[in-house]
Amino acid sequence: MKQSQLFTKTFKNVSKDDTSANAQLLTRGGFIQKLGAGIYSFLPLGLLVLKKIENIIREEMNVIGGQELLMPALHPKEIWEETGRWQTADYLYKLQDRQEKYFALGATHEEVITDIARKYVFSYKDLPLYLYQIQVKFRDELRVKSGLLRTKEFLMKDMYSFHASEEDRKEYYEKVKKAYVKIFERCGLKVLVTEASGGIFSKEYSHEFQVATPAGEDIVYFCPNGDFSQNKEIAGKKTGDKCPECGKTLEETKTIEVGNIFTLGTKYSNPMKAMFIDKNSSKKPIIMGCYGIGPSRLIGAIVEVHHDDKGIIWPEAIAPFKVHLIVIEGKEDKKIKDTADKLYQDLQAKGVEVLYDEREGKTAGEKFADADLIGIPYRAVISKKTLKENKIELKKRDEEKTKLINEEEFIKYVG
RNA sequence: CGGGGUAUAGUGUAAUGGUAGCACGAGUCUUUUGGGAAGAUUUAGUCCCAGUUCAAAUCUGGGUACCCCGACCA
Numbered sequence: 487m488k489q490s491q492l493f494t495k496t497f498k499n500v501s502k503d504d505t506s507a508n509a510q511l512l513t514r515g516g517f518i519q520k521l522g523a524g525i526y527s528f529l530p531l532g533l534l535v536l537k538k539i540e541n542i543i544r545e546e547m548n549v550i551g552g553q554e555l556l557m558p559a560l561h562p563k564e565i566w567e568e569t570g571r572w573q574t575a576d577y578l579y580k581l582q583d584r585q586e587k588y589f590a591l592g593a594t595h596e597e598v599i600t601d602i603a604r605k606y607v608f609s610y611k612d613l614p615l616y617l618y619q620i621q622v623k624f625r626d627e628l629r630v631k632s633g634l635l636r637t638k639e640f641l642m643k644d645m646y647s648f649h650a651s652e653e654d655r656k657e658y659y660e661k662v663k664k665a666y667v668k669i670f671e672r673c674g675l676k677v678l679v680t681e682a683s684g685g686i687f688s689k690e691y692s693h694e695f696q697v698a699t700p701a702g703e704d705i706v707y708f709c710p711n712g713d714f715s716q717n718k719e720i721a722g723k724k725t726g727d728k729c730p731e732c733g734k735t736l737e738e739t740k741t742i743e744v745g746n747i748f749t750l751g752t753k754y755s756n757p758m759k760a761m762f763i764d765k766n767s768s769k770k771p772i773i774m775g776c777y778g779i780g781p782s783r784l785i786g787a788i789v790e791v792h793h794d795d796k797g798i799i800w801p802e803a804i805a806p807f808k809v810h811l812i813v814i815e816g817k818e819d820k821k822i823k824d825t826a827d828k829l830y831q832d833l834q835a836k837g838v839e840v841l842y843d844e845r846e847g848k849t850a851g852e853k854f855a856d857a858d859l860i861g862i863p864y865r866a867v868i869s870k871k872t873l874k875e876n877k878i879e880l881k882k883r884d885e886e887k888t889k890l891i892n893e894e895e896f897i898k899y900v901g
Numbered sequence: 902c903g904g905g906g907u908a909u910a911g912u913g914u915a916a917u918g919g920u921a922g923c924a925c926g927a928g929u930c931u932u933u934u935g936g937g938a939a940g941a942u943u944u945a946g947u948c949c950c951a952g953u954u955c956a957a958a959u960c961u962g963g964g965u966a967c968c969c970c971g972a973c974c975a
Contacts, residue, residue, distance in 0.1 A: 498926070498937070499912050503968055523967065577974070594975045628902060628973055636974080644975090692975095703974095748975075778975075814934060851936035858936090869935065879935095 487807070488830075489843040492516070494529050496856045506701060508786040509633025511798050515859050517785075517806075524630030524638035531860065532785070534806035536641070539781045540620050542672045542803065543643050546665045550658075552616045552645055557598045559622055563588035565597045569757050577625045591624035596754045596776065599646045604760035607772060610650040613762060614658065618645035620781065632701060634786030635742060645777040650764060652751075655773045659747060662777045666695055666745050669779065674788060674801025678708050678741065682717040684748065691720065695745035695779075701790040702740035709734050742787045750774035798861030799884050807841040809833060809900055810862035814850045814869035826868035829878065829893060836901050858883070864900050 494516030504510060504520070512518045517532035528536055544554065563580075566572040572590070579591040592598070599617060607615060623642045630636050645662070649655040663679060670677045677695040684690045694717060696706050707723050708715040713731035716723055723730070725738040754760070755771040764770050792799045802808065811833070813826035823844070830842045841862060843853050850869075857865050867879040867888075877890040880899065891899065 495927085497912080501912065501967095503907090505968085571975095575975080596975080623975095625974080629969095629971090631969095746975080776975080812935095816934065817932095847933085849934050849936080849938055851934090851938080853934095854936050856937085867935080871935070 487841055489841055490845045492530065492841075494531065496859050504633055506632035506635065506786075506790070507793055508635065508701070508789040511789055511793055511859070512633065512785070515798060515861070518634065524627060524636065526634065526637060526639075526782075528782075531806045535785055535800070535804055536781060538804040538806075539673060539784055540643070543620065543669055543779060543781065546669045546672075547616075547618050547643070547645060550616065550661050550665050551614075552618045554619060555602075555617055556619050556621060557592070557595050557602075559592045559624070561590045561592050561598060563590065565601060566590055569597055569754060571597070577627065579624045579626050592621070593623055593625045594642075595619070595621075595644055596646070596750070596774075597758070600754045600758045600760050600774070603646075603648050603755075603772060604758060607648060607760065607762050610762055610764050613648055613650040613772065614654055615648040616645060616658070617648075618643060618777075631703065632786070634782050635701070635703070635790075637782070640780055641782040643779045643781060646750075647775040647777070648760075649773040649775070650762065650770075652773055655749070655751075655775050659749065659775055662747055662775075663693060666747065666777070666779065670695060670697075670744065670784075672803050673784060674792060674803065675744065675784075677744065678706055678712075678715040678739075680706050680708070680715040680717050680741070681720065682746070683720045690749045692746055692748045694743045696741035697744055697787045697791060698739040698741050699787070699790045700740055702742040704741045704743055705738060706741045707736045707738055709736055742783070742790065744784050744787050745777075745779040747777040748775060750776055793861070796855070797859035800861045800863060802863045805861070805863050807839045807862050809838055809840040809864045809866055810843065810857045810860065811840050811866045811868070812843045812850075812853045812857060814853070814867065815846070816870055819870060819873075822868060822870060822873055825873055829866070829868060832893065832897065833900075836897055838897070838900055866896065 496516055497514045500510060500513045516529055519527045519529055521527060563572055578593050581589050607613060620641060620643045622639060624639050627636060627638050630638060647658050667677060675697050677697055680694045680696045681691045682694040684692050696704060705718040706715055707721055707725060709729035709732060711732050711734050714729045723736055725736055727736050729736055751773060752771040755774055760772045761769050762772055789798055792801060811830055813823055815822050830840060833840045861883055863883050865881045872879050875890060877892055878896045879888050879890055880896060881888040
């Protein structure tokens with residue numbers, strides 16, 4: 487894409503109100519725009535990142551048998567009354583239509599998915615079943631926080647699994663755990679797979695996927711060897727204790743929770759009568775699990791971890807573009823622009839995602855500063871300097887050094 | 902929800918109860934083009950509603966929005 491066509495511009499400064507790095511950098515770069523407290527638009531650049539993350543999640547969910555669907559965000563009161571949560575879930579946004587009928591904006595979808603399951607699952611032969619969606623959630627948070635890290639409206643990938651036996655559910659739980667670690671790795675994040683409370687769903691522990699960063703709001707005690715990690719909320723251990731697995735001294739860190747997996751058991755299938763007939767012809771409630779990742783929060787977490795004082799440093803797999811091509815023109819030398827134009831076309835022909843900064847009247851310094859802020863992994867420069875040697879200057883966003891290579895090498899490098 | 906704080910142009914700020922000003926940004930034109938260049942020119946603001954007063958950005962009351970700490974956080 488040509489940068490002159492991109493309707494967003496970068497800003498040198500944005501309101502100092504939003505102090506978090508992710509809010510500052512994503513706003514300055516033109517990825518997101520705040521509409522109100524905890525309510526953000528994703529602008530074209532931000533949406534490109536979001537789509538990449540969503541696709542990584544889809545791929546990994548599909549690998550473990552997930553089928554994607556899309557549930558409504560508007561939920562009739564009755565479905566939430568079936569589980570009693572119309573009364574107990576105080577984070578629910580509730581509203582009335584003109585006939586004074588009550589609705590909730592979906593904060594989570596156990597009720598809706600269980601309703602679907604009870605209409606399609608009859609026999610143990612219909613199980614197991616793994617359904618997921620990527621959809622907007624609404625939660626009436628008492629306090630929003632830190633840009634995309636805690637919002638009232640956010641995206642969630644929520645998967646729900648349905649099983650005939652507890653053993654099968656447990657086995658799948660471990661599968662999802664592995665898939666989640668892979669997703670976060672692909673997004674450029676190391677996560678601590680952390681024991682946490684089961685919340686209102688379950689007496690059993692759940693697992694949270696925690697990213698260590700000072701910007702986090704959770705506190706986790708973890709073993710540096712990676713054998714153990716526990717949320718402070720349930721901590722049986724503390725900093726300085728020995729790891730129960732390897733004996734190494736535990737450390738403490740602030741973290742951002744980017745994913746969470748839960749045991750549901752029959753908590754929803756029982757009250758909602760989602761039953762199946764087992765091999766012995768007896769009727770039993772379906773055993774369930776649920777698994778969530780917040781792609782929008784994930785973007786916030788990635789920026790918190792991957793940035794420097796100049797801007798964002800996107801991991802390659804989720805960057806909005808792979809190459810940021812910059813032309814530094816001299817008015818008198820049309821050949822520079824022609825060379826850059828041709829490289830842009832060649833890259834596109836090779837399927838390389840490229841943002842081409844061909845804006846006129848912008849100085850080299852401005853273009854470099856914008857490139858650093860936007861954070862595309864590879865920066866390619868065409869200028870008088872490079873033209874002289876008939877080369878392209880290549881620089882990685884996370885490195886200082888530049889190198890001159892020819893087009894063939896370049897395309898091989900980034901292609 | 903408890904506590905604290907802030908509301909003046911896109912951002913940052915100034916203005917004893919008496920002319921709303923400055924810088925940056927943004928727009929236009931020209932000259933520039935290897936780390937946010939220069940000149941000219943333009944643009945845009947007192948959160949809302951009442952009250953006090955000859956006069957309100959400023960004082961009073963109410964509301965709203967936003968930020969921070971805590972609690973909460975499937």
